[in-house]
Amino acid sequence: MRVDNDAAPALPGKLDAAELFRAHAPFVARFLIRMGIRHEDAPDLVQQVFLVAHEHGGYQPGPAAPTTWLAAIAFRLGMSARRAFRKRAREFDDAVLATVPAGAESPFERVAAVQALCRVQHALETLDLEHRATFILFELQGESCQAIAHAFSVPVGTVYSRLSHARRLFRKAYERSAATPRAERHREAP
Numbered sequence: 001m002r003v004d005n006d007a008a009p010a011l012p013g014k015l016d017a018a019e020l021f022r023a024h025a026p027f028v029a030r031f032l033i034r035m036g037i038r039h040e041d042a043p044d045l046v047q048q049v050f051l052v053a054h055e056h057g058g059y060q061p062g063p064a065a066p067t068t069w070l071a072a073i074a075f076r077l078g079m080s081a082r083r084a085f086r087k088r089a090r091e092f093d094d095a096v097l098a099t100v101p102a103g104a105e106s107p108f109e110r111v112a113a114v115q116a117l118c119r120v121q122h123a124l125e126t127l128d129l130e131h132r133a134t135f136i137l138f139e140l141q142g143e144s145c146q147a148i149a150h151a152f153s154v155p156v157g158t159v160y161s162r163l164s165h166a167r168r169l170f171r172k173a174y175e176r177s178a179a180t181p182r183a184e185r186h187r188e189a190p
Contacts, residue, residue: 013061017054024070025050027141031071034124034136035078045081049074064151068143072151075133123173131166138163 015023028049032042052073053059059066124132133152137143138159145163149156 014058015066016058017050020053020059020066020070021050024067027067028070028074031074031136031141032078034121034140035075035129035132036125037078037081041081045074045077048077052077062150064147065143067141068137068147068151071133071137071141071143075129075152079129119174119177122177123170126173127166127169131162131169134159134162135166135170139167 025046028046029042032045032049033039037045049070053070059069064072124136127135134148137148138145145156145159149159152159
């Protein structure tokens with residue numbers, strides 16, 4: 001990377017788009033896929049997320065972590081992409097999750113772990129996008145409600161409400177998918 005001596009000095013903790021990309025591109029891709037973006041559309045959206053980050057001058061330290069800030073950008077772009085691709089049928093690609101290392105020691109444990117991941121994804125897909133984003137950031141990424149509220153420009157009470165509602169809906173969908181045969185889940189997918 002070329003250093004420009006005339007450029008303003010970087011603020012402590014500030015991350016430019018290139019640094020953000022190196023550190024968080026896989027997170028953004030996983031977030032978009034969990035939000036229901038087709039696997040083949042994710043790389044283009046990841047690139048758009050970091051273009052927006054670049055246009056904003058990178059990440060400025062604040063209440064939201066870099067991942068939460070990037071997730072808010074990805075959420076907005078993902079909503080637009082979902083509207084644009086609405087006519088294209090989206091079916092969750094279980095083969096994508098099958099490539100995720102499960103850390104299982106036996107083939108049986110690996111199959112069980114992949115099936116559980118597929119049920120998690122199908123349960124996530126039952127949530128509307130605002131609830132899904134909140135659930136993913138809090139439950140799967142460990143972000144605080146305050147950071148999520150800041151990144152999405154909503155009151156923290158809204159985040160608590162979305163999280164409570166999302167947990168309830170997710171639990172019901174996950175339990176239902178555990179009791180539903182795999183072939184029927186695919187027919188029910190949005």
